[in-house]
Amino acid sequence: MITISKSEQRGQANFSWLDSKHSFSFGSYYDPNNMGFSCLRVINDDVVAPNGGFETHGHRNMEIISFVLDGVIAHKDSEGNVETISTGEYQLMSAGSGIYHSEFNASSEEPLRFLQIWIEPNETHTPPSYQQQNFGKEAGLTPIATPSGENGTFRIKQNASLYQLVLKPNQELNFELLKGRNLYVHHVEGALSIDNNQVRGGDGVKIQQSNNVQLKNEGSENTLTLLFELP
Template identity: 45%
Template sequence: MLAVRKSEARGTANYGWLKSYHSFSFANYYDPNFMGFRSLRVVNEDTVAGGTGFGTHPHREMEIISYVLEGVLEHEDSTGGRSRIRAGEVQRMTAGRGIAHSEFNGSQQHPVRLLQIWILPNQRGLPPSYEQKTYSEADKRGRWCLVASLDGRERSLTVHQDVLLYATILSPGETLTYALSPQRYAWLQVVRGDIEVNGTILSGGDAVSVEKTEALDVSALSEAEVLLFDLA
């Protein structure tokens, strides 16, 4: 069974320096029907103007993944961590028992665009930490590239939850199949382009939740980038 979440139905926020689309309830956007899906709590598509960003703010008890699509995101946190996350790079931050961090656009002129993903951890009180890795276009082209997992296998980021996060980039006419194990669920997020999933047409920003389904056949109708969450 597939349930579509259309891009235009998402919550929105526009602060001038930040334009954001919320797949699930977040900040001032609240929809009791979209409070998350399984352990997936937040999928925000953020565009941050040049020379601006999020000042220092706290987080607790959350796995936060930053998937940068365009530009450069600068990160600093209370553990002393500092990094620059470029397009094609992905960062996992475990907020655990408490962390404060800031995120700024690394350019004064050009926007940075990213997906910020929050996943509920499988235990509380974890020590704060972060991890960052690069997944090139070649890594994702025409295959399911494992970006995050519970055990960090296949060079993926380690998240403290039973979730598998895959990314793929497909050329027009290309098809990938994903077999979903029994008692597992999926959330598929279209980053860009147009695809067909089990007969359903989706475009950039659209998503679909999946349950009681054995396999997903994902066909690209144009150049497309897709994230797939395999969830307990």
């Protein structure tokens, strides 16, 4: 079963320094029928103005992934991590028993765009941890986060996996799901079809009760997509 949520259906928040689109209920956008999917709780597409950002704030018992689409994040947290996360890089912050952090656009001239993703953990009150890596942009399926942290992936505290999918023009991929597993697709850019359903940037696709999902690049440019394999 496939359920497609179009980009224009996302919730929105607009401030002087932030333009954010919410795939699921978040902040002032509330839809009791759209509180997440499985353990996936938040996908926010954030555009932050030059020098703008999120002041120091706290999180607890949440796996928080940031994926920078354009620009650089300046990150500081209560565990002593002071980092910059550049275009193409991923960050996983396991909030665990509690962590405070700030995120700012490191540029005084150019906007920052990144995806903010929250996944509910299956381990709670654990020590906070921080991971950061650029996994490249090679064509095909690249694992980003896995429960075991195998093969250089982030270790995520949930029985879930995150993949980056890049397809060249006319390239396709069959993604196999074990029985009882779910798939959420967040499409970032390019002309993609999912089981012959056309999707575009910002669309979200819930896939349940399916063993095989076909994804195909229908355009003339590479596509970029995030796939969440979920319990």
